[in-house]
Amino acid sequence: MSDPHFEQQYLDLMARIWRGGDERVDRTGVGTRAVFGTQLRCSLADNAVPLLTTKRVYWKTAAREMLWFLTGETNIRPLVLQGVKIWNEWPHARYVAETGDDLPLDEFVQRIADDEGFADRWGDLGPVYGKQWVDWPTYRYRADGLYEKGEGINQVAKVIESLRTNPGSRRHIIEGWNVAEVGRMALPPCHKSYQFHVGGGGTTLDCVLYQRSCDVALGLPFNLFGAALLTRMIAQQTDLEPGELVWMGGDTHLYLNHAHLIEEQLGREPRGRPALEITRRPASIFDYRIEDFAVADYDPHPPIKAPVAV
Numbered sequence: 001m002s003d004p005h006f007e008q009q010y011l012d013l014m015a016r017i018w019r020g021g022d023e024r025v026d027r028t029g030v031g032t033r034a035v036f037g038t039q040l041r042c043s044l045a046d047n048a049v050p051l052l053t054t055k056r057v058y059w060k061t062a063a064r065e066m067l068w069f070l071t072g073e074t075n076i077r078p079l080v081l082q083g084v085k086i087w088n089e090w091p092h093a094r095y096v097a098e099t100g101d102d103l104p105l106d107e108f109v110q111r112i113a114d115d116e117g118f119a120d121r122w123g124d125l126g127p128v129y130g131k132q133w134v135d136w137p138t139y140r141y142r143a144d145g146l147y148e149k150g151e152g153i154n155q156v157a158k159v160i161e162s163l164r165t166n167p168g169s170r171r172h173i174i175e176g177w178n179v180a181e182v183g184r185m186a187l188p189p190c191h192k193s194y195q196f197h198v199g200g201g202g203t204t205l206d207c208v209l210y211q212r213s214c215d216v217a218l219g220l221p222f223n224l225f226g227a228a229l230l231t232r233m234i235a236q237q238t239d240l241e242p243g244e245l246v247w248m249g250g251d252t253h254l255y256l257n258h259a260h261l262i263e264e265q266l267g268r269e270p271r272g273r274p275a276l277e278i279t280r281r282p283a284s285i286f287d288y289r290i291e292d293f294a295v296a297d298y299d300p301h302p303p304i305k306a307p308v309a310v
């Protein structure tokens with residue numbers, strides 16, 4: 001008998017939330033069914049990757065988003081220029097709210113692409129993931145009682161350094177939740193804490209991702225792939241073998257307007273075992289390009305569209 005497919009855990013979680021979740025009114029007004037405190041585990045050994053097959057997941061979009069985080073960028077313009085649309089709604093909503101100009105979303109996005117000044121003014125999400133990951137702000141107190149800006153902390157570089165020099169540490173953490181700055185973020189981080197662990201007698205790299213809030217139908221497929229990709233890149237940079245990815249969710253929910261997606265997806269069978277290959281070893285974690293990633297044996301069911309709650 002072969003191992004149960006990783007994806008069965010995802011489908012079981014989806015079914016459990018949809019059938020038994022607590023129905024709640026959420027920030028977006030759409031409404032959700034939710035379960036609090038959840039877990040998924042998947043092996044990353046032998047290039048295994050948690051890429052769903054019961055609907056097509058545009059893994060390159062998730063990979064481009066992850067590479068964008070690693071640049072420290074918080075403006076959507078570089079994503080827009082690559083055709084990545086997943087962050088467009090939030091700057092657009094702020095633009096409409098603050099200017100009263102009812103510019104349609106596609107025209108707003110076109111202006112972000114065409115007009116750098118407009119993008120500087122309206123395309124920024126605030127100090128979200130990228131900023132906290134590679135340039136967490138610090139302050140230095142001065143003798144006169146005032147304080148000045150200190151050097152930013154590159155948490156990603158530090159974790160790679162600590163994995164190399166102190167693999168047994170229990171402090172290999174990348175944290176997105178900067179309490180002092182969440183108020184200035186378009187959306188406070190959902191996949192907020194990544195902890196790494198060297199296992200297998202010093203040979204493998206494992207990751208725990210804690211996600212405080214999870215849109216199981218739209219966000220989670222991207223978040224799982226993104227976390228696997230980050231773990232794989234860090235493993236490559238630290239000469240470790242990919243180990244296990246443990247995903248943990250806080251408020252783990254399904255939006256009520258995703259019913260058609262859920263019913264359709266729960267009726268499908270996982271098929272095949274996609275594999276993620278990294279085809280080049282860049283000089284550092286900050287030098288990966290989208291061309292460095294290849295997915296083999298991916299033959300998913302068709303995509304299922306659903307609206308994102310803003």
Ligand SMILES: Nc1nc(=O)c2c([nH]1)NC[C@@H]1CN(c3ccc(C(=O)N[C@@H](CCC(=O)O)C(=O)O)cc3)CN21
Pocket residue numbers: 057058061085086087187215218219220222303304305306308309310
């Ligand atoms: N409600 C909500 N759910 C999320 O998953 C989410 C947010 N908000 N806000 C911030 C980001 C943006 N994310 C998103 C946004 C849209 C899609 C989405 O529409 N996915 C479609 C199309 C993907 C594509 O354009 O390539 C899908 O079928 O997966 C996915 C993740 C994840 N995050």
Ligand SMILES: O=c1ccn([C@H]2C[C@H](O)[C@@H](COP(=O)(O)O)O2)c(=O)[nH]1
Pocket residue numbers: 027187188190191213214215216218219220223
């Ligand atoms: O990477 C992401 C980003 C966002 N989400 C989802 C989770 C929630 O549905 C919303 C965020 O709303 P809050 O009110 O801030 O919790 O976005 C996700 O699943 N993955």
